[in-house]
Amino acid sequence: METDEVVMLPVIDLKDITNQSNKLLEACKEWGCFRIVNHDIPLTLLSEMKSVVRYLLDLPVEIKKRNIDEIAGSGYVAPSKKNPLYEALGLYDLGSFEAVQEFCNQLDVSSNQRETIMQYSGAVHKLVIDLWNKLAESLGVSVECDNLEEWKCQFRINKYHFRQETVGTAGVQIHTDSGFLTILQEDDSVGGLEVLPKPSLASGSYVPVHPVPGTLLVNLGDMATIWSNGMLYNVKHRVMCKEATIRISIAMFLLGPKEAVEARPEFVDGAHPHLYLPVTYEEYRNLRLSSGYRAGEALDLMRLTAASQAI
Ligand SMILES: O=C(O)CCC(=O)C(=O)O
Numbered sequence: 001m002e003t004d005e006v007v008m009l010p011v012i013d014l015k016d017i018t019n020q021s022n023k024l025l026e027a028c029k030e031w032g033c034f035r036i037v038n039h040d041i042p043l044t045l046l047s048e049m050k051s052v053v054r055y056l057l058d059l060p061v062e063i064k065k066r067n068i069d070e071i072a073g074s075g076y077v078a079p080s081k082k083n084p085l086y087e088a089l090g091l092y093d094l095g096s097f098e099a100v101q102e103f104c105n106q107l108d109v110s111s112n113q114r115e116t117i118m119q120y121s122g123a124v125h126k127l128v129i130d131l132w133n134k135l136a137e138s139l140g141v142s143v144e145c146d147n148l149e150e151w152k153c154q155f156r157i158n159k160y161h162f163r164q165e166t167v168g169t170a171g172v173q174i175h176t177d178s179g180f181l182t183i184l185q186e187d188d189s190v191g192g193l194e195v196l197p198k199p200s201l202a203s204g205s206y207v208p209v210h211p212v213p214g215t216l217l218v219n220l221g222d223m224a225t226i227w228s229n230g231m232l233y234n235v236k237h238r239v240m241c242k243e244a245t246i247r248i249s250i251a252m253f254l255l256g257p258k259e260a261v262e263a264r265p266e267f268v269d270g271a272h273p274h275l276y277l278p279v280t281y282e283e284y285r286n287l288r289l290s291s292g293y294r295a296g297e298a299l300d301l302m303r304l305t306a307a308s309q310a311i
């Protein structure tokens, strides 16, 4: 069953973030996603980036294929049996100047386009670190020593080839994001993203997310659930084809540190025993790939048993 905008996605005003801690926490625990307004990325940069992305995804396939994987799935993704309407280009390690340059070189971008990509990646990278800091602060956890600038980030630009005969089918199947936090710039006018909040909010139904140009969406992923000992909700989501048109979106994933991630002590006590084994992002990503579990089920493979908790 689907609801149709009966339930509204939480909106967080970044200019007033100090007064929104409770709302932010509620959004992260119950929805695992929210919309942000009043971020400081200029609207002109958002729209210039959209034009660049459209251009890149329109390039001939021989050129797009030069965007090779750095880690599994980080480069060009062609339409597949599982997701026939979907294709993507991407880059691993958005925080690295060299990696962004290499992405631009692979796709032969113009100098103006390169400038836009550099500015956009810098701005979104800063925003995601800022957001994670704010979220941790709202939870009373200090991440000062975490060296967030060093955490790996993945960047992905998505194109959906929606046609009349595919209306009602999935553009991207149900999944959770594997990292900590995702910032998504949606298509300005084409909807299709649907999220599954905790059942208490929408009686187990997917909620359609209608685009609001100029704003950004945030999702929490599996690593955030491990880190918070199950408190932060890794939202399941999918993209459905609603109309015969091209849909474009831009995603930035804050994946995690090089070191193993485990529940912060602030979230563990007698009533909340340690839930998951420590794991590095890379190990966890490999587990998702090898198990084929893409919608958070891989977390169950990481669960500490009652016996091991007692040790
Ligand atoms: O295109 C979208 O709106 C969502 C894409 C997404 O979920 C992803 O890239 O992980």
Ligand SMILES: [Fe+2]
Residues within 6 Å of the ligand: 175, 176, 177, 237
């Ligand atoms: Fe996603």
